[in-house]
Amino acid sequence: MSIRVALIPLLAVLLVSACSRPPEPQEQAELQAETEVSDAAVVEVDAGEALYQQNCAACHDQAVYKAPSRTFLAMLGPTNVLEAMESGLMQDQAAGLDGDQKQLVAEYVTGQSLADAGDIPQPPVCDDTQGFDVTQIPVSHGWGVDRKNTRFQPEQSGGLTLDEMQDLEVKWSFAYPNAIQARSQPVFGGGAIYFGSNDGTVRALDAKTGCLRWTFKANGEVRNALVISPWDASDEAADPVIYFADIVARVYAVGARDGQLRWSTKADDHPDATITAAVALYDNKVYVPVSSLEVVSALSPQYACCTFRGSVVGLDANTGLQLWKAYTIDETPTKAGENRVGTDIIAPSGAPVWNSPTIDEERGRFYIGTGENYSSPSDGNSDAIIAFDLQSGDKLWTSQKTTGDAWNVACLSDYTSDDSNCPEENGPDYDFGSSPMLITLDDGSDILIGGQKSGQVVGLNPDDGSVVWKNQVGRGGVQGGVHFGMAAEGQRLYIPINDMVYPEDETRYNYTIDPQPGLYAIDAASGENLWAFESPDVCDGIEGCDPGISHAINAVPGAVIAGYLSGMLRVHDGANGEVIWALDTTREFSTVSGAIAHGGSFSGGGAIVADGLIYVNSGYGIYGHMPGNVLLAIGPKDN
Numbered sequence: 328m329s330i331r332v333a334l335i336p337l338l339a340v341l342l343v344s345a346c347s348r349p350p351e352p353q354e355q356a357e358l359q360a361e362t363e364v365s366d367a368a369v370v371e372v373d374a375g376e377a378l379y380q381q382n383c384a385a386c387h388d389q390a391v392y393k394a395p396s397r398t399f400l401a402m403l404g405p406t407n408v409l410e411a412m413e414s415g416l417m418q419d420q421a422a423g424l425d426g427d428q429k430q431l432v433a434e435y436v437t438g439q440s441l442a443d444a445g446d447i448p449q450p451p452v453c454d455d456t457q458g459f460d461v462t463q464i465p466v467s468h469g470w471g472v473d474r475k476n477t478r479f480q481p482e483q484s485g486g487l488t489l490d491e492m493q494d495l496e497v498k499w500s501f502a503y504p505n506a507i508q509a510r511s512q513p514v515f516g517g518g519a520i521y522f523g524s525n526d527g528t529v530r531a532l533d534a535k536t537g538c539l540r541w542t543f544k545a546n547g548e549v550r551n552a553l554v555i556s557p558w559d560a561s562d563e564a565a566d567p568v569i570y571f572a573d574i575v576a577r578v579y580a581v582g583a584r585d586g587q588l589r590w591s592t593k594a595d596d597h598p599d600a601t602i603t604a605a606v607a608l609y610d611n612k613v614y615v616p617v618s619s620l621e622v623v624s625a626l627s628p629q630y631a632c633c634t635f636r637g638s639v640v641g642l643d644a645n646t647g648l649q650l651w652k653a654y655t656i657d658e659t660p661t662k663a664g665e666n667r668v669g670t671d672i673i674a675p676s677g678a679p680v681w682n683s684p685t686i687d688e689e690r691g692r693f694y695i696g697t698g699e700n701y702s703s704p705s706d707g708n709s710d711a712i713i714a715f716d717l718q719s720g721d722k723l724w725t726s727q728k729t730t731g732d733a734w735n736v737a738c739l740s741d742y743t744s745d746d747s748n749c750p751e752e753n754g755p756d757y758d759f760g761s762s763p764m765l766i767t768l769d770d771g772s773d774i775l776i777g778g779q780k781s782g783q784v785v786g787l788n789p790d791d792g793s794v795v796w797k798n799q800v801g802r803g804g805v806q807g808g809v810h811f812g813m814a815a816e817g818q819r820l821y822i823p824i825n826d827m828v829y830p831e832d833e834t835r836y837n838y839t840i841d842p843q844p845g846l847y848a849i850d851a852a853s854g855e856n857l858w859a860f861e862s863p864d865v866c867d868g869i870e871g872c873d874p875g876i877s878h879a880i881n882a883v884p885g886a887v888i889a890g891y892l893s894g895m896l897r898v899h900d901g902a903n904g905e906v907i908w909a910l911d912t913t914r915e916f917s918t919v920s921g922a923i924a925h926g927g928s929f930s931g932g933g934a935i936v937a938d939g940l941i942y943v944n945s946g947y948g949i950y951g952h953m954p955g956n957v958l959l960a961i962g963p964k965d966n
Contacts (some may be wrong), residue, residue: 335544336617343784364737375435378428382420383436405441406505406526408433409545418720428807447504448920453538459584460518463534465567466937469516470552470605471812471865472881474686475765477485478814479882486939487963489885492898493907496964498940499537500916502924503956506962507948512552512568512605512879512932513958517583518525520935520942521569522958523549529571531586534739534938537919537960541586547573551932552605552683555583556644570613570644572602578615580647590647594640601625605683605932606761607693608715612650613642614686614693618679622701625735628668628747631736632661633701639693641720642831655680655697655719656708663704666747677701678735682762687789689773691717694789696777700733703750709733712777712787716937726792728779729757755836756805761812761879765789769818774851776820778809781885782843784822796854801843802826804836806950812933814887816901819857820889822847823876844875846889860904865893870918871928871953888936890929890943912945916957927955939963 394586412421412429421429434440466484468474482488503509503524511523519540520530525548531540558565567583571595580589594602599621607614617638618722625632637655642648653676663674675701684693692714700709710729715722733750737743757780764776774795775787785792801808801824814821826842845862849855866872878890886907894913897906912926926945930952934943940962946955953954 358616374428375431378424378432379435382424383432405430405433405439406436408436408440410544411817420879428491439815441930448502448922449542450501450532450537450539450919452537453533456516457533457536458537458540461558461563461565463516463518463938465514465516465555465557467935468557469554469607470512470683470932471685471762471764473933474607474609474684474688476685476762477764477766477818477882478659478812478880480936482884483776484492485883485936487883487886487936487941489883489900489907491939492886494964495898495908495910495938495941495961497910497916498719498960498962500918500924501537501958502916502920502922503534503946503958504920504922506956507946507954508931509942509944509946509956509958510550510733510931513935513942514553514555514568515937515942516555519583519935521553521555523551523553523571523573523584525550527573529569529581529586531583532919534940534942535959542585543579543581543588545571545573545579546577547575547707549573550603550658554606554608554609565899568644570606572606574603576600576602576617578602578606578613578643578647580613588683589822590649592642592649594642595638597621597635599635599656604681607684607686608644609686609688611644612717613644614684615642615956616682616684616695619700621676622735625701625737625748626743628666628737628745629670630748631671631673632737632748634662634673635679635701636676637679637697639680639695639715639720651720653715653722655713656706657693657722660702663702668745668747670747674701674702674704675700675706678706678711679758681758681760685763685765685775686717687765690789692723693717694763694765694775695780696761696763696779698758699754699756700750701735701750702748702860703733703752705733705750705752707733710759710779712759712763712775712792714789715793720848724792726787726794728759728777728783728785729755729781731758745890756780757808759801760807761809764813764815764820766815766818766820768852770852775814776813776851778813778822780806780808780810782802782808782824782826784809784820784849784854786851798849798854798856800824800847800849802838802840806877807875810877811931814880814882816882816884817850817853817936818899820849820851821882821901822849822879823880823889825875825877825892827873827875827892842875844873846876846880846887846904848901848904858904860890860899860906862893865895871930871948871951873929873952876929877947878929878931881934881936883936888934888941890933890945892928894926894928894932894948894953894955896929896943896945909962912957912959913953916959918957924957925955926957926959927953942943
């Protein structure tokens with residue numbers, strides 16, 4: 328499990344358990360008396376904390392089934408928490424609280440003041456000439472552009488090649504309100520782009536002007552790519568649907584024309600379940616990758632670690648009904664021992680799925696990569712590429728690349744003084760965070776490519792998972808190596824390497840090579856190196872700045888688009904890696920809403936290229952990176 332998700336602010340808006348009861352009148356009076364402020368007294372107990380303990384902790388601090396853990400309670404911001412209690416899924420549980428008390432709980436849980444959230448400026452509303460355009464069909468099948476997750480955008484749909492990308496400019500920009508990170512990769516269709524945000528708002532903006540068509544509010548952060556159903560450009564009655572998931576494991580289907588909810592369903596009822604990768608859409612099924620933040624719950628020595636196991640859930644695209652659930656770990660976790668304070672150790676656990684499934688239509692299967700185990704003993708399904716049947720979800724083969732990898736946050740001395748729940752393996756936490764890529768070689772055969780946080784890239788036989796070649800491209804590390812996404816043009820693979828330097832990792836990992844941050848090209852048939860672009864360190868000591876690439880990259884004919892943790896957006900010549908255009912996004916941008924936005928580090932979901940424009944987010948103010956809150960629309964300068 329990558330630290331990228333484990334320690335950020337979020338919310339448990341899906342508090343569907345009835346555990347949180349309103350206080351009885353006597354308890355309410357005692358609580359009010361306890362928190363009243365007089366001129367001569369200092370409040371001993373914070374009112375928000377007291378209200379939380381009275382009304383919420385019994386479920387959310389106790390790993391109650393269906394009640395998301397405390398880890399989630401800080402992650403969305405006070406506005407969303409308050410909305411959940413006033414009109415959302417928590418309104419029954421919060422019925423005994425008045426408005427001021429709900430506000431106190433929201434501010435305590437998130438650590439943020441509602442006053443600091445401020446008003447949310449919106450872009451101008453689109454007029455009648457900027458509505459849904461049926462002739463503007465989607466340019467992608469999902470997160471990876473095509474179903475094979477190559478992240479290659481052809482000229483016919485993207486409208487950009489090497490020649491058009493040598494002189495670009497920002498056409499318009501959008502400011503994410505009250506945000507320090509921008510990481511939801513947009514999807515294009517109907518003349519609009521659709522994307523999520525960390526406060527759960529999904530927006531449809533006109534692709535050319537940035538005006539607002541509609542908004543939809545999910546229950547939690549929507550942090551990765553949205554997927555839109557295809558249609559025929561001549562079908563005036565086309566009624567496409569957008570599919571996405573939020574960070575508290577709920578999946579949504581929303582109308583692309585109007586933003587109205589068609590259905591929503593919970594993909595996994597584990598209290599720590601989350602969905603951070605994009606769903607995949609194929610043959611009227613939605614394939615949902617499920618991960619979790621149980622590695623954070625394991626911080627407590629009294630927590631019985633761990634019960635979650637990764638999965639992909641198959642849903643009916645029309646109704647949201649579950650068709651099957653395919654687990655990465657075959658057996659249900661059971662007691663495997665006790666930690667040194669006597670708490671149960673439960674295993675095997677973990678092997679979460681952080682990446683969007685790769686669809687292999689010819690073989691009737693899909694592929695995913697897994698993360699580490701959460702508890703000892705580790706098993707053979709962590710840090711692996713796994714193939715499943717497209718129709719039934721049956722597991723077909725498993726190809727593990729790092730053995731003996733069990734890890735959770737109790738292993739981090741920076742966050743705990745008691746590592747009782749740290750597995751004896753203690754990492755190295757070498758997930759497959761990036762989706763596998765299915766590549767058709769020049770001779771017509773296929774090869775499956777996996778890029779790992781270890782910095783290793785591997786070519787597999789998609790029939791049985793056997794290894795064809797390996798290449799240690801980067802040094803690796805807790806945020807990669809290969810982190811969020813590779814790309815390919817034909818047989819040429821583009822590999823982004825992060826290789827961040829954490830001083831404490833130098834002894835933990837016993838590295839034998841230096842960091843290799845930058846962009847690399849290798850041959851898909853042999854794994855041999857073609858060229859290397861070693862990223863220049865432009866950070867000059869700037870806090871949160873790093874030279875490597877954590878961002879998912881993109882390819883167009885003859886070129887590669889790469890966002891760097893330094894805030895640099897670069898376009899590289901695909902033949903040799905040379906930079907043909909660059910933009911430093913660590914500055915202010917005037918946006919369509921009138922708000923001022925600022926760029927920062929690039930990480931998470933990558934760009935999309937559609938109808939001659941690049942749409943990309945800048946800002947990743949978590950895990951020690953530079954904050955930012957801007958979505959940029961970039962295209963060739965007008966002649």
